[in-house]
Amino acid sequence: MAPMTADRSIPGYKLLHLLGRGHTSLVHLAQDARGQQVALKIPLEETLRAQEAAERFGNEVRLTLQFRHPHVVQGYAGTPFGPKAFVAVRYYPEGTLCDLLAARAGERLPLEEALRLLADVASGLTYLHRLGAVHQDVKTQNVYVDGGRAALGDLGSAYLTAQGGQSSGSPYYMAPEIYRGESSSAASDVYSLGVLAYELLGGQRPHQGDTYEDLMAAHLTRFAPPLLRLNPAVPRVVARLVELALAKRPQDRPKADALRRTFLAVLGEVPEDEGPEEDACPGGAAPAPRQVGRHGQSAPAPCSPETSPTGEKVGSRWNPFRRRKSS
Numbered sequence: 001m002a003p004m005t006a007d008r009s010i011p012g013y014k015l016l017h018l019l020g021r022g023h024t025s026l027v028h029l030a031q032d033a034r035g036q037q038v039a040l041k042i043p044l045e046e047t048l049r050a051q052e053a054a055e056r057f058g059n060e061v062r063l064t065l066q067f068r069h070p071h072v073v074q075g076y077a078g079t080p081f082g083p084k085a086f087v088a089v090r091y092y093p094e095g096t097l098c099d100l101l102a103a104r105a106g107e108r109l110p111l112e113e114a115l116r117l118l119a120d121v122a123s124g125l126t127y128l129h130r131l132g133a134v135h136q137d138v139k140t141q142n143v144y145v146d147g148g149r150a151a152l153g154d155l156g157s158a159y160l161t162a163q164g165g166q167s168s169g170s171p172y173y174m175a176p177e178i179y180r181g182e183s184s185s186a187a188s189d190v191y192s193l194g195v196l197a198y199e200l201l202g203g204q205r206p207h208q209g210d211t212y213e214d215l216m217a218a219h220l221t222r223f224a225p226p227l228l229r230l231n232p233a234v235p236r237v238v239a240r241l242v243e244l245a246l247a248k249r250p251q252d253r254p255k256a257d258a259l260r261r262t263f264l265a266v267l268g269e270v271p272e273d274e275g276p277e278e279d280a281c282p283g284g285a286a287p288a289p290r291q292v293g294r295h296g297q298s299a300p301a302p303c304s305p306e307t308s309p310t311g312e313k314v315g316s317r318w319n320p321f322r323r324r325k326s327s
């Protein structure tokens with residue numbers, strides 16, 4: 001007799017093979033009705049059963065379909081809630097920036113390649129901030145790469161500031177104010193971008209630690225070694241801005257757009273204006289959501305192995321409020 005498990009197929013999609021498994025979902029390479037390959041993210045059954053996790057998935061689907069930018073992973077179609085919940089997004093055969101770094105086995109990326117990837121991530125983040133969104137989980141595992149270009153993905157923790165959201169982050173990348181249990185903001189995303197930039201340019205993260213507590217102490221009280229000491233080839237203006245992005249106080253950090261402009265300038269490009277908020281958001285309203293519902297028109301990386309004494313993976317997402325409640 002067939003086992004009594006729910007049918008998790010998604011009408012209109014042919015599942016090809018498993019790309020990856022996150023904490024909350026399975027990601028398959030799939031073919032849509034037009035024969036296009038997509039990454040199809042399907043929540044785990046336990047995700048659908050837990051209200052908070054199901055809401056988080058629904059939030060990810062809605063925001064993924066709402067945003068459209070060359071450096072934010074594009075959503076094609078999705079269903080936010082229910083047994084057939086899914087989101088279909090652009091498939092990245094090269095995987096994540098975390099995979100790319102792992103494949104280079106500890107070698108730093110060539111400077112120009114690193115700056116290009118960083119300019120792309122900063123550009124995607126600038127777009128989100130202009131729309132009033134906070135990403136909350138900028139890290140190598142959530143940046144997808146393709147031919148030397150990058151796009152920011154995984155909007156599971158993202159929220160629109162006008163609607164409010166719960167602060168969270170990943171311990172290696174999390175801003176001091178999040179560790180203190182304060183609200184996240186565009187400035188806390190900039191801090192995470194600063195960690196990512198430091199990691200790519202310097203070859204190591206600004207703060208090390210095997211436990212959540214070690215990392216918290218480091219992010220709250222210590223200053224990273226000067227980036228130029230790790231890599232003297234980094235242009236001074238970049239090193240200075242990345243260090244400013246790691247400022248302990250949110251108000252001392254530059255905007256994501258300042259980082260974008262600086263990365264592009266040192267690549268020898270005249271940075272185009274990404275435009276004021278109204279341009280990013282035609283008519284002053286949020287961009288029209290793409291089809292939510294049945295299929296529309298048209299896969300934990302190995303970089304975070306450490307575990308805290310509580311058994312929590314320090315590389316995984318962290319919600320300081322939930323932690324305080326349970327401890």
Ligand SMILES: Nc1ncnc2c1ncn2[C@@H]1O[C@H](COP(=O)(O)OP(=O)(O)OP(=O)(O)O)[C@@H](O)[C@H]1O
Binds near residue numbers: 023089154301
């Ligand atoms: N667009 C994509 N293209 C290629 N591979 C992908 C894509 N999206 C996800 N994957 C693969 O699937 C894995 C799991 O995806 P993801 O991290 O988004 O799942 P998740 O359930 O949201 O994880 P978590 O809840 O831990 O953030 C990724 O690490 C990656 O290997």
